[in-house]
Structures are given as structure tokens and as C-alpha cells.
Amino acid sequence: MGWFLEFNMIVIIIFTLFMAFGALRTDKVMKAAAYLLLTLWGVAFAYLFLGSEYVFAIQLIVYGGGIVVLFLFSVLLTGQEEFQMDKEFVWNNLVQILIALLLFFTLTVLMLDVFGGYELTGNELVVLNETQDLTQTLATALFTNYNYVLPILGILLLSAMLGSIKIAIREEEL
Amino acid sequence: MVVPLEYFLILSSALFSIGVFGVITQRNAVRILIAVELIINAANINFVAFASYNPVGDISGWIFALFIIAVAAGEAAIGLAIFINVFRNYGEIDVGHLFTLREV
Amino acid sequence: MASEILLGKTVLISPFIGAVIVSILAFLHYSRGNKHEGHDSGKHDTHEEHTSIHYTRFENVVSTFGILSILVSWLSMVLLAINYLPGEEHETLQSQFGFFGFKEGGTPDIPFGLLIDPLSVYMGLIVTTLALLIHIYAREYMHGDAGYSRFFATFNFFTGVMLTLVFSTSFLELFIFWELVGLSSYLLIGFWFYKPAAAHAAKKAFLYNKIGDITLLAGFLMLYRYTRTLDFVELPAKMEALTDQQIAIVAVLIFGGVIGKSAQFPLYTWLADAMEGPTPVSAILHSSTMVKAGIYMVARVFFIYYEAHDGHNVFAGAEWALTVFAWIGAITALLAGLQALVENEIKRILAYSTVSQIGYMAIALGTGGKTAAMFHLLSHATFKALLFLTAGAVIHAVHTNNIWEMGGLRKKIPKTFWPMLIGATALAGFPGFSGFWSKDAVLLAAYESKVPGHLVIYYLGALTAFITALYSTRFIYVVFFRTPDPEHKEHVEKAHDGGFFLTTPSIILGVLVLIESILFIPVFNFEHWLNEILEPEVKPEAINYVVAGSSAIIVLLGIFVGLVLYHWKPELRTSLYNIDAFNWIANEFIAKRYRIDQVLYWIANAPVMWVAGILQSIDLKIIDRTIIDTWIVKGSLQLAKISDVFDQGFIDGIVNGVWQIFLYFGRQFRKLQTGLVSNYATIFAATLVLFLTYVNFLVLFK
Numbered sequence: 001m002g003w004f005l006e007f008n009m010i011v012i013i014i015f016t017l018f019m020a021f022g023a024l025r026t027d028k029v030m031k032a033a034a035y036l037l038l039t040l041w042g043v044a045f046a047y048l049f050l051g052s053e054y055v056f057a058i059q060l061i062v063y064g065g066g067i068v069v070l071f072l073f074s075v076l077l078t079g080q081e082e083f084q085m086d087k088e089f090v091w092n093n094l095v096q097i098l099i100a101l102l103l104f105f106t107l108t109v110l111m112l113d114v115f116g117g118y119e120l121t122g123n124e125l126v127v128l129n130e131t132q133d134l135t136q137t138l139a140t141a142l143f144t145n146y147n148y149v150l151p152i153l154g155i156l157l158l159s160a161m162l163g164s165i166k167i168a169i170r171e172e173e174l
Numbered sequence: 175m176v177v178p179l180e181y182f183l184i185l186s187s188a189l190f191s192i193g194v195f196g197v198i199t200q201r202n203a204v205r206i207l208i209a210v211e212l213i214i215n216a217a218n219i220n221f222v223a224f225a226s227y228n229p230v231g232d233i234s235g236w237i238f239a240l241f242i243i244a245v246a247a248g249e250a251a252i253g254l255a256i257f258i259n260v261f262r263n264y265g266e267i268d269v270g271h272l273f274t275l276r277e278v
Numbered sequence: 279m280a281s282e283i284l285l286g287k288t289v290l291i292s293p294f295i296g297a298v299i300v301s302i303l304a305f306l307h308y309s310r311g312n313k314h315e316g317h318d319s320g321k322h323d324t325h326e327e328h329t330s331i332h333y334t335r336f337e338n339v340v341s342t343f344g345i346l347s348i349l350v351s352w353l354s355m356v357l358l359a360i361n362y363l364p365g366e367e368h369e370t371l372q373s374q375f376g377f378f379g380f381k382e383g384g385t386p387d388i389p390f391g392l393l394i395d396p397l398s399v400y401m402g403l404i405v406t407t408l409a410l411l412i413h414i415y416a417r418e419y420m421h422g423d424a425g426y427s428r429f430f431a432t433f434n435f436f437t438g439v440m441l442t443l444v445f446s447t448s449f450l451e452l453f454i455f456w457e458l459v460g461l462s463s464y465l466l467i468g469f470w471f472y473k474p475a476a477a478h479a480a481k482k483a484f485l486y487n488k489i490g491d492i493t494l495l496a497g498f499l500m501l502y503r504y505t506r507t508l509d510f511v512e513l514p515a516k517m518e519a520l521t522d523q524q525i526a527i528v529a530v531l532i533f534g535g536v537i538g539k540s541a542q543f544p545l546y547t548w549l550a551d552a553m554e555g556p557t558p559v560s561a562i563l564h565s566s567t568m569v570k571a572g573i574y575m576v577a578r579v580f581f582i583y584y585e586a587h588d589g590h591n592v593f594a595g596a597e598w599a600l601t602v603f604a605w606i607g608a609i610t611a612l613l614a615g616l617q618a619l620v621e622n623e624i625k626r627i628l629a630y631s632t633v634s635q636i637g638y639m640a641i642a643l644g645t646g647g648k649t650a651a652m653f654h655l656l657s658h659a660t661f662k663a664l665l666f667l668t669a670g671a672v673i674h675a676v677h678t679n680n681i682w683e684m685g686g687l688r689k690k691i692p693k694t695f696w697p698m699l700i701g702a703t704a705l706a707g708f709p710g711f712s713g714f715w716s717k718d719a720v721l722l723a724a725y726e727s728k729v730p731g732h733l734v735i736y737y738l739g740a741l742t743a744f745i746t747a748l749y750s751t752r753f754i755y756v757v758f759f760r761t762p763d764p765e766h767k768e769h770v771e772k773a774h775d776g777g778f779f780l781t782t783p784s785i786i787l788g789v790l791v792l793i794e795s796i797l798f799i800p801v802f803n804f805e806h807w808l809n810e811i812l813e814p815e816v817k818p819e820a821i822n823y824v825v826a827g828s829s830a831i832i833v834l835l836g837i838f839v840g841l842v843l844y845h846w847k848p849e850l851r852t853s854l855y856n857i858d859a860f861n862w863i864a865n866e867f868i869a870k871r872y873r874i875d876q877v878l879y880w881i882a883n884a885p886v887m888w889v890a891g892i893l894q895s896i897d898l899k900i901i902d903r904t905i906i907d908t909w910i911v912k913g914s915l916q917l918a919k920i921s922d923v924f925d926q927g928f929i930d931g932i933v934n935g936v937w938q939i940f941l942y943f944g945r946q947f948r949k950l951q952t953g954l955v956s957n958y959a960t961i962f963a964a965t966l967v968l969f970l971t972y973v974n975f976l977v978l979f980k
Contacts, residue, residue, distance in 0.1 A: 009177045013185045020189055020212050024196040029204050036208050039189075043215045046185060047239075049177055050226040055239050062243050067211065067250045074204050074254040078261040093199075099963050100195035106970035107187040112180060113977045115224075138236055146237050147503045151496035153244045158488055160248030162882060164255035194966075198959040206955070269955040 009049055016042030033071040040064050054135045182223035190216035203260070203267040207253045214246050282361065286392045288354040289402060290445060293409075293438030296347025297431045300340050304427035307336050337426050341417040344430035348413050348437060352406040355399075362399050362811060388508045393447035396811035397652070401444045401574050404656060408566040408663045409437040411783040415667050416558035418779035419674065429469060429556070436462040440567040444574065449498040449508035452578075456494070456539070456571065460487045463568050467555040479551035486548040490538015490572075497531030500524070501582075514581035522595030529582055529599035532575075536603075540572030542640055543610040544878065546633045547871050553625040557670030560625060564632040565663035573639045573655055580648050580813075592646070592728075601729050604644025608738040611637030613872060615745035619752065620869045623679045624669050627753050631705060632662055634742060638720045641739055645732055647723025649809040649816075654716040657794055661704040661713060664787035668698035671780055672757060675773040681753055683769075685762030690773040693781040695758055697788035704791050706750035706837060707743055709830040712791055715798035717743060719805060722825050740832055747836025748843075755844045 016039055023035035044059040142149060189212055196209025218239045225235025257267050264272060413433065420429050439462055443455035460483075468480025502508050504524055505516040520528070536542065541549040549569065553560055563569065583596040592600065614633035621627045635658045642651035671694040676684050688695050704713040721743070724736040762770045775781055797804050800821050809816065843851050855861050867873070 005177055006181075009181050013181060013188075016185065017188050017192065020192045023208055023212070024192065024200065024205065029202055032205055032208055036211060039212065040215065043189075043219060046182065046219055047222055050182070050222050052222055052226060052233075052236050052239075055222055055236050055243075058240055058243055062247055063211075063215075067247055070247075070250045070254050071204065071208065074207075074257050077254075078204065078257050078267050096195065096198050096960060099198065099960065099967060100191050102967045103194055103963060103970070104188055104191035106967055106974055107190060108184055110970055110974050110977065111183040111187055113974070115179065115183060134233065138233055141233060141237060143499060143502050144506075146234075147499040148496075149237055149241060150499060151492055153241065154488075154492035154495060157244060157248055158485075158492060160251050162485070163886075164251045166883070167252065168255035168258045194959075194963050198956055198963055201956065272955075 005049070009046075012042055012045050012049070016046070029075045030072070033068055033075060036071065037064055037068045040068070051134055052138070054138050179223060179227050182219055186216040186219040186223070189213075189219065201268050201270040203253075203257055203269055206269065207250065207257075211246060211250070214242060218242050282358060282394060283392060285354040285358040286394050286445060289351050289358065289406065290392070290438065290442050292347045292351040292354070293434045293441065296344050297434035297438065299343045299347070300427055300431040300434060303336075303340055303343065304431065307427070334421075337421060340427045340430050341413075341420075344434050345410070345413045345417065347434060348406065348410045351437070351441070352410045355402050355406040358394070359399050359403050362396050388448050388450045390451050391447045392445050393510055394445065397574075397577060398445050400652065400656075400808075400812070401570075402441060404659050405437070405440055405444060405566045408659060409440075409562060411786060412558050412562050412565075412663065412667070413437075414779055415561070415670070415783040416556075418777050419558055419670055420556065423556075425469065429466075432462060432465050432469070433558070433562075436466060436562070436567065440571065443571055447510055449501070449510070449513075449579075452575065453491075453495065453498065456535075456575075457491060459568055459571055460484065460491065460539070463487075463552070463563060466559040466563070467552045469555050469559065473554065475551075476554040479548070479554040483548040483552050486545045487538045489545060490535045493531045493538075494535025497528050497535065500531065501528050510578065513579075517581055517593070520595075522593070525582065525593045525595030526599055529593075529596040530602070532579065532582065533599060533603050533606075536572035536576055536640070537606065538572075539575075540569050540636050540640070541633050542572075542606050542637065543613060544874050546610060546614060547875055549633055550621075550626050550629045550871075553623070553629050557625070557666060557673065560629070561663050561666035561670070564629065564666060565659040569632065569636055570655055570659065573636065573643065573651060576643050577648050577652055577812075580643075584646070597729075600644045600646070601731070602644075604641050604724070604727075604729055604735055605731070607637045607640025607642075607644055608735045608742075609637075610634070610640065611742040612738050612745070615742045615749070616868050617871065618749045619745060620864050622681055624672065624681050624684075624753060624757065625666070625679060627681070627749060628662070628665050628669055631665075631746070631749065632658075634746065635662070635705075637742070638717065638739065641735055642720040642723050645724045645727035645729050645735065647720065647727070649805065649812050650716070650719040650723040652812060653719050653805055653808055657704065657712040657716040657791075657798070660787060660794060661701045661791050664697055664701035664784055664791060665705065667784040667787065668694050668701060671776050671784065672698070674776055674780065676769055678766075678769070681756045682763070683766045684757045685760040685766070686758070686770060687773055688758040690770065691775045693775045693785065697784040699754060699758075700788045700791050702750045702754045704795065706747040707829065707833045708747075708837070709833065710795060710799075712794040712798050714830070714833065715795075715800075715805075718821075718826050718829055721829055722822050725822065725825050740829060743829055744832045744836040744839075747833045748840045751837050751840025752844055755840065760844070 019035050019038040019042060023032045023039060026032050026035060040059060040063045044056050044064065047056040047059055193209045193212035193216060196212060197206055200206050200209060221235040221239045221242070223235075225233050225239075228235070260272070261267050413430075416429065416433065420426055423429065436459070439455050439458040443452055443459060446452040446455055464480050464484045467483050468476050470476045471480070498508060501513075504520050505513060507513060507516060517525070538545050549564075552563060555563070582593075583600055584592055611634045614630045614637060618627050618630035618634065621630060635654070639651045639654050639658075642648075642654060672684065672687065672691065673679055675691050675694065676687070678684065700711075704711040707714040707717045721736060721739050724732055724739055729735070796802075855864070
């Protein structure tokens with residue numbers, strides 16, 4: 001069973017990264033938003049593998065639904081000119097690719113150095129603990145120790161809503 | 175959970191690098207915001223992964239992930255508003271042509 | 279017991295089934311290739327030509343199913359309510375359909391289900407009765423509208439959501455349906471969403487409600503944190519666990535929700551804008567649902583403010599919250615009443631009158647009169663629904679909203695005039711009518727309470743009663759008795775009563791108001807009975823003849839002044855308006871809503887601008903002036919002086935070489951300042967790589 005899960009995880013990782021790369025390299029912005037949606041789905045499935053169904057659901061609803069719709073709106077409202085791929089190879093591009101690769105390399109090495117040595121074996125993991133329903137644990141935490149999180153989020157989103165109305169509205173519409 | 179933690183770490187750092195690559199190469203503001211979302215997702219994966227692999231059973235990381243998702247939603251909304259404003263003023267949102275901050 | 283729960287479930291589910299059936303019917307209708315018919319917004323004069331017989335048949339089917347579902351709900355509600363008649367045993371039934379999974383680790387779960395007790399039955403009866411009558415009315419009123427099926431689906435959904443809110447058994451369930459009430463009111467206010475004003479009004483209602491909703495959410499989450507339950511049945515016993523400060527915070531936060539939803543000062547202006555929706559929407563929004571949800575919720579959670587089984591003992595912490603609430607109610611009642619006096623659109627007059635009357639209910643709740651509040655809620659729901667239905671019929675007859683374009687309609691539309699007269703008399707609180715008795719109960723609660731400043735609140739309430747009588751007289755006189763202006767004579771002449779479905783509900787409501795008026799006479803002990811089923815632990819207050827008599831005199835005085843100003847001596851009004859100060863107050867201050875919207879906008883805007891201003895001045899004064907001007911500029915001046923000294927002493931060639939090197943680097947660095955985001959980001963990423971490499975080395979060779 002273990003190798004099967006691992007295999008699936010590898011498939012999801014490859015899928016997610018491929019889609020993320022596709023989001024940056026397609027010719028149309030609209031397509032980029034679609035690729036972003038698929039990337040977000042891939043990340044959501046990674047959450048599922050991590051045992052948090054609730055975050056999975058929120059990722060699908062808020063990210064996969066709301067935010068991608070917002071992106072589609074911004075594409076629609078700001079015109080969708082085609083992306084000009086740089087036909088000739090520019091010196092600048094090599095630098096950028098090099099920076100990205102170096103970043104990936106250093107980040108991975110650092111992560112694996114710091115967290116690889118802890119030997120987080122399966123038995124210790126909270127996720128395997130069958131007696132505890134994690135979604136319930138999350139809900140209890142949200143309603144007790146973290147009970148300020150939801151109101152703060154409410155205020156935050158309300159002010160974001162008011163702020164974006166204020167920014168986007170024309171002065172004469174006020 | 176038999177999938178090792180390393181998988182998620184590699185996924186997140188790769189996603190982060192792709193996001194940074196997007197931010198430094200793209201010229202359309204909407205695409206830059208898409209790349210920023212990738213970066214945020216990379217951070218989110220780390221939060222959720224470390225919370226799930228936490229032997230004590232503290233799931234604060236998940237709550238942080240929820241918080242980050244909500245903040246990303248707000249950020250996307252405000253970003254859209256700013257783009258609309260920029261588009262209205264300049265007629266385009268290509269950051270390659272918006273260099274009013276340039277040293278003259 | 280089992281049958282009662284079944285009845286309760288029928289009450290709740292029936293409207294939702296109606297909404298689903300209407301949606302399916304509409305889907306079938308339009309998927310068969312039928313074109314969209316009907317006119318856009320509220321052009322009720324020309325609809326006959328626009329709709330085919332086919333569409334009319336479709337409308338009839340849709341509205342029949344919509345009304346039938348509410349009828350089923352109403353019938354089961356009546357059957358359920360029979361058990362709660364005076365003298366019957368009344369008990370609290372709780373049926374839990376499910377839980378919001380909190381079973382683990384000793385955490386009590388939050389039930390999702392049905393709570394049947396006298397309060398919810400009382401409220402549910404009001405909601406279903408008025409919803410039924412307003413549905414019947416809407417059948418004809420919405421005729422020929424392009425969104426007929428959409429209207430009925432949303433309307434049924436609204437009713438069902440409100441009923442579920444009324445019967446909800448835990449705070450979380452109540453909150454979910456509270457939000458859904460907000461959503462469906464958004465849909466209904468913005469029903470004619472292609473009108474910019476309607477879209478704006480819907481947005482405004484939604485945003486203003488959200489402000490209250492956030493505080494309500496914070497309030498009950500806090501309650502859960504301390505008591506570990508949100509069940510309305512279990513909560514009262516657990517309130518002892520809270521300290522005074524905790525109770526105070528929870529109480530204030532929950533009142534915040536009421537201020538948003540029930541349109542209290544300062545968040546009340548959305549309710550007048552909500553008049554952009556169709557009239558049946560205004561009627562149900564103002565009479566029994568939406569704005570009453572807040573009042574109902576406070577009545578439901580009254581145990582937060584008063585100790586559970588011990589009458590009028592206020593929790594020490596909740597006292598000032600109650601005082602604040604009573605004061606807000608009094609201020610709202612007065613301000614909205616004054617505004618109704620200067621408003622010219624008939625529906626807006628009624629809207630401000632609703633705000634004012636809900637202010638009364640807030641006074642009652644704040645001064646401890648739960649019974650008085652629910653009493654006034656009943657009488658207000660009835661006469662306000664009646665007034666809105668008749669106002670819609672008036673608008674339907676003369677095709678205008680402005681009362682000054684009407685006049686002398688008494689003879690033209692008698693089937694509308696008489697019910698509206700009854701409704702307005704009840705609203706004014708004419709002695710003997712239903713509004714008089716309930717308003718008297720509220721004033722009595724304020725008069726006899728122990729809240730600080732309760733006498734001032736009582737005087738404000740009495741002043742509002744005077745104003746209420748004045749504006750009731752005003753709009754009744756102007757609409758029905760005044761000789762119409764010559765330029766509007768034509769459409770007034772053409773006015774005629776609506777059809778069967780348009781007039782019958784208002785006639786029924788008029789009869790209901792009359793029945794209530796008789797029933798509320800203290801001889802029949804209605805209030806005592808209400809007191810007994812709602813809060814049996816509190817001893818009812820006997821009628822106070824000083825309060826009752828004085829409010830009767832006040833009301834009669836108000837009607838008299840109204841008649842003087844509008845009938846006998848209209849020139850007095852002109853001379854009043856000639857006084858500059860009066861004119862300014864009436865037209866610039868009150869008619870512009872006391873500038874509340876501007877103030878709210880300023881509150882939302884100013885802190886941000888203030889912080890931004892501070893940051894800007896930090897940027898300008900500290901960074902630019904101090905750091906750059908003082909340190910860097912002066913420092914480099916010093917350096918220049920030193921180098922000047924060195925320059926005198928050293929060979930020119932070396933110095934020249936130095937400045938050339940600096941010039942070279944300066945030119946190179948200058949290229950970085952391209953103003954291009956990508957370049958900055960690249961530099962940023964490169965720096966990140968360098969930093970990570972450094973940390974990597976630290977980790978590797980530690």
C-alpha cells in the first residue's frame with residue numbers, strides 16, 4: 001500500500017509542477033488562469049495526502065473557485081494581449097533561469113538538511129492516529145483556542161472588500 | 175501517512191522557485207499575481223505538512239493555512255482593483271512599460 | 279410530541295420544497311425554448327401588451343405552487359400553535375437532526391435541529407401568516423414581470439430561511455441562517471439588478487449587515503469558548519460560568535449583530551435604500567423577517583442579560599450593554615421618526631417608520647421588557663405589512679412614489695383606502711388600536727425599569743409617539759384627502775383599485791389589525807398571557823393609567839397638530855419653512871439622513887488616510903530630512919571638507935582617480951534603477967539565493 005501512495009504522490013508532484021510551469025509559459029493569460037486552477041487542484045490533493053480534508057475543501061472552494069474567478073475577471077477587465085515569447089535567446093533569460101535553478105537547489109538542500117534528519121517515521125505521525133478525527137480537532141481549535149481567527153478574517157475580508165471597492169470605483173461614481 | 179515529509183518539502187521548494195521565476199520573468203501584471211499565488215501555495219504546503227507531521231498533534235499550521243488562503247483571497251481582490259485602476263490610467267498592465275519610478 | 283416535531287419539520291421544509299418546485303418549473307418552461315417575456319422593472323401600467331397568454335399561464339402555475347407551499351407551512355404552523363393556546367401545557371421541544379461534529383475529546387457538540395417553544399411558535403406564526411398573505415399579494419403585483427419565477431423561488435427560499443432561523447436550536451445554526459437571510463435579502467433587494475439604484479441598495483444592505491454579522495460571530499464564538507456549548511437549551515444554566523467582563527463583552531458583541539440586521543443607529547440607512555426592491559419584498563422585509571430577526575434573536579438569548587430563573591435580575595456585566603442598547607433604540611426611534619416627517623416617497627416614509635418602531639422594540643429589550651418587545655413586534659408586523667401592501671396598491675394605482683403627486687384618492691380606491699387608514703391609525707397609536715396598546719407596553723417597560731436614565735428614554739419614546747402620530751396623519755392626509763395639484767390631476771383621475779389578489783390580503787390584514795385591537799384591550803389579558811408563555815418567571819406589570827393616559831393625549835395631540843399643519847392651516851407650514859434654520863434642519867440635515875452615510879464613510883476612510891499620512895510624514899521628515907538630509911548630506915559635507923583638506927595635501931592625480939572610480943560605480947549602480955518590476959524582482963531573488971547559500975553553509979559546517 002505504501003508504495004502505491006508514494007507513487008500517487010509522485011504523480012501529483014509532477015502534475016502540480018508541470019501545471020505551475022504551464023501557467024507561466026502559455027501564450028494566453030486566460031490559459032494561464034486555467035493552468036493555475038489545475039495547479040491549485042494539485043496542491044489541494046497534496047493537502048489530502050497530508051490528512052487535512054478541511055484545508056483540502058477550503059483550497060478547492062476558495063482558491064480553486066473564488067480566486068481563479070477573480071483572476072478570470074481581471075483578465076477580462078484588463079484585456080488579454082498575447083504573450084510574446086522571446087524568440088531570440090537573450091542573455092537576461094539565462095541569468096533568470098540560473099537564479100531560479102539556484103534558488104530551487106539551495107532551498108531544497110536547506111530544507112532537507114534541516115528537516116531531513118529528524119526521522120519522522122510513520123508511527124509518530126498524528127495523521128495515522130485513527131482514534132482522532134482531525135477535522136473535528138481543527139473545528140474545536142477554531143472554536144476555542146483560535147476563536148479570534150474567524151472574526152479577524154471577517155474584518156480582514158470586509159476591509160479588503162471595502163478597500164477594493166474604494167480603489168476600483170471611479171471618483172464620479174461615488 | 176507513509177509518504178515521507180521530503181516529498182512535500184521538494185514540492186513546496188520547487189513550486190516556490192517556479193513562482194519566483196514567474197515573478198522575475200513575466201511582464202503582464204496578472205501573470206505576476208498568478209506567480210505570487212504559486213509562492214503563497216508553496217508556503218501553505220509547508221505549513222500544512224509540518225503541522226501534519228508534528229508528533230505532538232498541534233495543528234496550528236492548518237489554521238495558518240486557512241488564514242493564508244483568506245488573505246490570498248483579499249490580496250487577489252485588491253490586486254484586481256489595482257489592475258483595473260492601472261488599466262484605466264495607462265491602457266495596459268504590462269509592467270515593462272510602467273516605469274514611472276525610474277531614475278531619470 | 280412526535281407529531282409536533284413532524285409539524286415543525288413541515289413548517290420549515292415546505293417553503294424550500296416550494297422554491298425547488300418553482301425553480302424546476304422555470305427550468306422546464308425556459309428549456310422548452312420559450313422566450314423571456316415580461317417587462318423590466320416595475321412598469322406596471324403597460325404590462326398587458328407585453329405578455330402572452332402562455333406566459334400568464336406559466337405565471338399562474340408558478341405562483342400557485344409558491345403560495346401552496348407557504349399555505350402548507352402556515353397550516354402546520356397553526357396546528358402546532360394550537361398546543362400553545364392559553365391554558366394549554368406548553369413545553370420546550372428539541373429535535374436534533376444532527377450535529378456540527380464536536381463529539382471528540384469531551385467537547386460537547388453543537389446540535390442542528392428544531393427548537394419548539396412558545397417564543398419560536400409565536401414568531402413562526404407571525405412569519406407564516408404574513409408570508410402567506412404577501413405571497414398571495416405578490417401573485418398579482420408581480421404580474422408581467424420578466425423575473426416572475428425567479429421572484430417566487432427567492433421569496434419562498436427567504437421565507438424558509440427565516441423560519442429555520444426562528445426554529446433554530448443553537449447559535450451556530452441561527453448564525454448560518456442569519457447569513458442566509460442576509461443573502462436572500464440581497465437577492466430580493468437587488469431583484470431588479472439592472473437598475474443601478476437597486477444594485478447599489480443591495481450592495482449597501484449586504485455590506486452594512488456584514489459589519490454586524492462579524493461582531494455577532496465574534497460574540498457567540500466567545501460565548502462558546504467560555505461555556506463550551508451553543509445549545510439554546512443548555513446555555514442558560516451555564517451562564518454562571520462567565521465573569522462580569524466576559525458577559526459584558528459578549529452582550530455588546532451580540533447587540534452589534536442586532537444593530538446591523540435590525541437597522542439601528544448608526545447602521546440604519548440601508549433599510550430605506552432597500553425600498554428599491556419590489557413592494558412585496560419591502561413588506562416582508564419590514565414586517566416579519568430580516569429586520570425582526572435581530573429583535574427575535576435578542577429575545578431568544580435573553581438569558582445572556584438576565585439570570586436564568588430569576589425574573590428581572592440583570593447580570594452585573596450586562597447592565598451597561600442593556601443601557602447602551604436602550605439608548606440606541608431611543609435615538610434610532612427619534613431620528614428615524616423625524617426623518618419620516620420630511621420624506622416624500624411613500625415607501626420611504628414607511629421604511630423610516632419601521633426603523634423608528636424597531637427602535638421601540640430595542641428600547642423594550644434594553645429596559646428588560648421581553649414581553650413588551652414581542653408584543654410590539656406582533657402588532658407592528660401586522661400593521662406594517664398592511665401599510666406596505668396598501669402602499670404598493672396605491673403606487674400601482676397612480677404609478678408614482680411621491681406623495682405630493684397624489685391626493686384625493688379616498689373615493690378612487692376605497693378598497694385600498696380603508697385598510698390603509700386602519701393601518702395608519704394603528705401605527706399612529708390611536709387610543710384603542712393595536713399600536714396604542716403595544717406602544718404603551720413598551721413605554722411602560724421604559725418607565726418602570728431600573729436602567730440609568732430610563733425616564734429620559736421614556737420621554738424620548740413619548741416624543742417619538744407624537745412624531746409617529748404626526749407623520750401618519752401627514753401621509754394619510756396628503757395621499758387620500760388633499761385636493762391633488764392640477765398637473766397631477768390626470769393620473770389621479772385614472773386611478774382604480776387593483777384586482778382580487780391585490781386587495782384581499784390587505785383587507786384580511788385590516789381585519790386582523792381590528793381583531794388585534796380588540797384582543798389587546800387589557801380586559802382580555804392578552805399581554806398577561808403572552809407574559810406567561812414567554813417569561814413565566816417574571817411578574818407582569820399592571821397597566822399604569824398615568825402612562826397610558828399620557829400617551830393617549832400625546833397621540834391625539836400629534837394627530838391634531840398634523841391636521842392643523844396639513845388641513846386647517848397649510849400656510850403655517852410655509853411660514854415654518856421660511857425660517858432659515860428650520861428649513862436647513864429639515865432639508866439639509868434630516869432629509870440627508872443626518873449625514874450618517876458620510877460620517878460612516880469618513881470612519882472607514884479616515885483612519886487609513888491618517889495612518890497613510892503619518893507614514894508619509896515619517897517618510898518625509900525622518901527618512902528624507904533627518905537621515906538623508908542631516909546624516910548623509912551633512913556627513914558627506916564633512917567628508918568633503920576632510921577630503922578637501924586631503925586634497926590640498928595630496929597629489930591631484932590620486933584624487934582624480936578616486937572620483938573617477940566613484941563615478942564609474944555610480945554609473946553602474948544607476949543602471950539598476952530602471953523602474954522595472956522584473957529587474958527589482960531579479961535582484962531580490964538573486965539576493966535570496968545568496969542568503970540561502972550562506973545559511974546552507976552555516977548548516978553544513980556547524
